[in-house]
Amino acid sequence: MKNKDGMYYVPAQKKAAKVCAAGDFIFSAAGLDHGHIYGMVSGLINAGATLKYVYDPDPAKVAAFLKTFPTAVPASREAQVLDDKEAQLVASACVTSERCALGLKVMDSGKHYFADKAPLTTLEQLESAQKKVIATDKKYAVYYSERLHVESAVLAGMMIKDGVIGQVLQVIGLGPHRLNAPTRPAWFFEKEKYGGILCDIGSHQIEQYLYFAGEEDAQVVRSQIANYKNPAHPGLDDFGDAMLVGQNGTTNYFRVDWFTPDALRTWGDGRTMILGTDGYIEIRKYADIGTDGGADTVLLVNHETEKKMSAAGTVGFPFFGELILDCLNHTERAMTQAHAFKAAELCIKAQLQAVRIGPEIRDGGL
């Protein structure tokens, strides 16, 4: 994909082609609590999957969903989705703490499961999910959207695999988000439901670290949470950060927060900085602030070049087609189960170990 001048050819295949014919891979959607379900469903459909049922206990959510996906069949009960023998996968963005319980039922029904991130919120859930995957031989796939559904992150991953920055030493991730508290449902502020900030939006960061650094395991060596500015929502962590060390000696630092200011053009100035032995890459995922440049900016500096690239419209989102093929062919090209679960495990551990910081420590000292 790279010539010797470090220039990237735009791949001939700009967007993920449909990997199967209509009806070859059928799935349903159940649990529409998080808007990510729209990205999950459209990603699968664009890659060739056929949407069958949609289910949510809230008719308003179903009605809204049907406006975007009018061919979906509203199911009257969850059991209708589970008992269906045609669908091969169920996608869900239900409340985070309930994702695992649904997944167990989905796998027991003989289907693969595709959960929004974070895929689960406790180590007990993780253990039950791991056992169920083995028992049923089904997948518990996860929508780590900030890498899988962001073209600049996909391109950066390809560049790293091509060796343009040598061996990866460190990944720094910044994941600021806009709070917009009045628009959020109640469960968004209940820690046992969303899992805490390091488990919730931190899961993207840890998944990216493991992926870009090629690490299969890591240790959370420090993690912190705070509620700096939202006393009305005591269950909210509005800030969190963590340091990890991988088993191969690479490191990770990430910060996540709910402090995106009003004037930013988008919901968050997500960045990833990947340091290698022979160069570095910066991803400006959703905005190249202070310029007219939009999303999906990738910057590369190595021994040959210092350049800015737009990834928009180049490499597409191969994850979805690969996931469909993995389900059909019993492979693991999209993402290994071990990787999906390791990211989940580490974000739960980061949250469990987190030291609470913030203004309240003024009284108690450090």
Added chain:
Amino acid sequence: MKNKDGMYYVPAQKKAAKVCAAGDFIFSAAGLDHGHIYGMVSGLINAGATLKYVYDPDPAKVAAFLKTFPTAVPASREAQVLDDKEAQLVASACVTSERCALGLKVMDSGKHYFADKAPLTTLEQLESAQKKVIATDKKYAVYYSERLHVESAVLAGMMIKDGVIGQVLQVIGLGPHRLNAPTRPAWFFEKEKYGGILCDIGSHQIEQYLYFAGEEDAQVVRSQIANYKNPAHPGLDDFGDAMLVGQNGTTNYFRVDWFTPDALRTWGDGRTMILGTDGYIEIRKYADIGTDGGADTVLLVNHETEKKMSAAGTVGFPFFGELILDCLNHTERAMTQAHAFKAAELCIKAQLQAVRIGPEIRDGGL
């Protein structure tokens, strides 16, 4: 300095004016081991100080210095600088581990001391310096150049004081440097002399954190060092990072390294990202990579604006004039002694506490 649209006026006083007449403030330079001495001396001269003696045991270093500062008088012995009754300050960029010993002699001779960063390398040196400052009533000032002598950092500090991002919550600093190993003197690779990476180039980062966050004290909660790619120089840390928590509950993460790749236009892509309750600032100190933009780029996003600014030629470097006036007037406007020493203390502690990471942990596990 700011109007209500968040626009910054270019200050009328673009560069630091001379704060005193020729001969009002005389200083000498002793110890030319680090090139920072050129910035220290020119900063003082531009602010009105008069250079008298230059001393270094190496005649070649003195000869080179005289090419830039031809009015300096070469001293034949260090004692000539110390015994001089005219100079009020001695500036030094001698070997890091020797800076304190020289400083004690300078203060004993009745002069202020202006050391390159890091100003000292051990907690024992720190204690002796603190005692000497009290005993002599002289200053042990420090050239934390990456904030004091970088216009974008000076401008960012003014913006933060103006409250444009609300209350500072966190400072992230990236301080990559180009190694250029063949050009470095032997002491550069001897840890007891340069102090380790967190003490050496990490000192800039900790000083910036304390300054931008308005913290008077902090705790190093995690620090790491590695030698990833320089086995021929086992005393070199080519990577280091750390997390700090301030006594007011703000946090800091910084990474320093010697991995600047060849194609970068300058020695390092130094960045500072300052998160506040109501916005954030990014400083791209030495390059705005992938653009024609040069050094001193400041980006501001808050509730009113998302913009990129050039700080070049705007605010100058007020530190030097303030330091001269502080010496003349017995004030602490440039930097408090407590702040200069606290940054030094924390960078030594970060180094002392550092966990060694890197490829070698593959054998020993985490």
